[in-house]
Amino acid sequence: SHAASLTSALLLLSVVVGCSRLLSVVSAALSSMRSPGSNVTSVTLDGLVQLSDHRWLFFVLFLSAYLFVLVSDSLVVYVIWSQRSLHRPMFMFVAAVLMNSLVASAAVYPGLLSDLALGRHVAEVSRAACLSQGFVVYSLGSSSFVLLAAMAFDRYLSICRPLRYAALVTPAAVAALLLLCWLLPAGLVGGAVLLASRLPLCRSRISRIYCDIYSFVRLSCGGGGAVLLFEVYGLLCAATTVFLPAAFVLFTYGRILFICLRRSRAFSSKALRTCLPHLLVFLNYSLSAGAELLQRRLQAGGAPAVSILPSVLVLVVPTVFNPVVYGLKVQEVFRHVRRLLSCRAPG
Structure with a gap:
């Protein structure tokens, strides 16, 4: 219904505002906390050194990616919000994933572009700012995995349990699921940030172009129980x-494929076309998570010159890929986007 659609749209807005307030609270708390025995008050990102020889090339690359993300994500979210025919659970989840991408991009790209434009070889940020950026990137990245699991469950009910779909997937259920997809990762990652903030730091250099919590913890003094606690909590x-939602996605789409193979060819073709964009985005996030793990292994092996490449790929590829998939592969969205652009084209 129109009221339910409006409620879902308002929910998206309220959750984003709530996450922003939560980030402000975390930043304020971290600013007032100083790890005992630590003299390191700021963190240096020296990944820019490896980009300095071609900094204008990378500036154009990152600026193009950021502008594309801003325009394409906003366009798809606007189309979903403005078209009543798209006020359905699947598209609410799509809008949520793209909003995650928008917020995460805003946390990374502007500072990076400023550093490249000013020719800085290193970027110095406060402990609180570094952890806040790590909070945004990790919580929204994790949230996207949980949202993809919610999408998979929605597709499973729609395709395999169509008679019960309307009774199970109510506006209230969708609202609760969206809240869970945002607040659960934010709460868990917020706990990791608080643990990391209490570690005394003996080093200050991170060989990346943006902050992440894992690299921050590697700056701590030695091992000890606090680091072990963080490692266990991080796992x-x-x-x-990440791992449980990914396993759920694979299991759910496996079930959908199994059921489709037992139905008519027309039914199977339509169902698989519906699932394909979500599978492509899931593959995109999975490869990004794999690149992040590769980044950690390279950091542990002390190969900063090589490890900057996964850092760049993890930043650019997922944010650019998602709106392309949802804007072009989801036919309902593509049709409305094309109509909107054709109406605004001159002549």
Whole structure:
């Protein structure tokens, strides 16, 4: 219904505002906290050194990617919000994934573009700013995995349990699921940030172009129980918000494929076309997560000159790929986007 659609749209807005307020609270808390025995008050990102020889090339690359993300994500979200025919659960989840991409991009690209434009070889940021950026990137990245699991469940009910779909997937259920997809990762990653903020730092250099929590923890003094606690907690967070949702997505789409193979060819073709964009985005996020793990292994092996490449790919590829898939592969969205652009074209 129109009221339910409006409620879902308002929910998206309220959750984004809530996440922004949560980030402000976390930043304020971290600013007032100083790890005992630590003299390091700022963190240096020296990944820019490896981009300095071709900094204008990378500036154009990152600026193009950021502008594309801003325009394409905003366009698709606007189309979903403005078209009543798209006020359905699947498209609400699509809008949520793209909004995650918008917010995460805004946390990384502007500062990076400023550093490249000014010719800085290193970027110095405060502990609180570094952890805040890591909070945004990790929580929204984890949230996207949980949202993809919610999409998979929605597609499973729609394709395999169509008679019960309307009764199970109500506006209230969608609202609760969206809240879970945002607040669960934010809470878990927020806990990791608080643990990391209490670690005393003996080093200050991170060989990346943006901050992440794992690299921040590697700056701590030696090992000890605090680092072990963070490692265990981080594994729990990853299992809850990445590995389990990924396994659920694979299992769910496997079930859909199994059921489709037992139905008519026309039914199978339509169902698989509906699932394909979500599978492509899931593959995109999975490859990005794999590149992030590769980045960690390279950092642990002390190969900064090589490890900057996954850092660049993890930043650019997912944010650019998602709106292309959802804007072109989801026929309902593509049709409305094309109509909107044709109406605004001159002549």
